[in-house]
Amino acid sequence: AQRVTQPEKLLSVFKGAPVELKCNYSYSGSPELFWYVQYSRQRLQLLLRHISRESIKGFTADLNKGETSFHLKKPFAQEEDSAMYYCALSGPDSGAGSYQLTFGKGTKLSVIP
Amino acid sequence: DVKVTQSSRYLVKRTGEKVFLECVQDMDHENMFWYRQDPGLGLRLIYFSYDVKMKEKGDIPEGYSVSREKKERFSLILESASTNQTSMYLCATAGPAYSYEQYFGPGTRLTVT
Secondary structure, three states, X not given: OOEEEOOOOEEEEEOOOOEEEXXXXXXXXXXXEEEEEEOOOOOOEEEEEXXXXXXXXXXXXXXXXXXXXXXXXXXXOXXXXXXXXXXXXXXXXXXXXXXXXXXXXXXXXXXXX | OOOEEEOOOEEEEOOOOOEEEEEEEXXXXXXXXXXXXXXXXXXXXXXXXXXXXXXXXXXXXOOEEEEEEEOOEEXXXXXXXXXXXXXXXXXXXXXXXXXXXXXEOOOEEEEEO
């Protein structure tokens, strides 16, 4: 069974400090991995996906298949980064609807001014 | 831009009432999903649908049912609301075969008293 683990419920960092939100997954094949973000009073939205290998709002995430990790990183945190972050996984084994996503429990990032 | 709307932002119902939550999308997406979002538990899939009149159980379907009579509309039904169904309910859609990205609605915060 596939599983996504985000070990930190809450992460507090000072503005300007580096940020790393951890995500580990359990999946037997080649998964698609995503980070979703939910800012206060806004809807959940896609932040980035591993397949596009892009940087969004200064965030990057590298898929490490050896460590089965997909950590989200940003070199200098900004106050506007404060939000709830979810790591999610999808793959051919995701069930009858291969568009299913398995979400982690989320990490709340708080950037202290 | 994908637009996913949910019928109510806030809803208060009494125990035992039948509750309907409606989701409408305007992007002609085949796949639609209902999640509940609870602090510390992340997003949990209740039901999803990959076509009109088709539905599949997610991880926590007990106490819920769904209806998809039209492609753009996916309804979540609580047959007899209970206090443990107090939660934030999120609807999402996903479309093209090459994209696993899900687009979320604003959510309905349901309180059952």
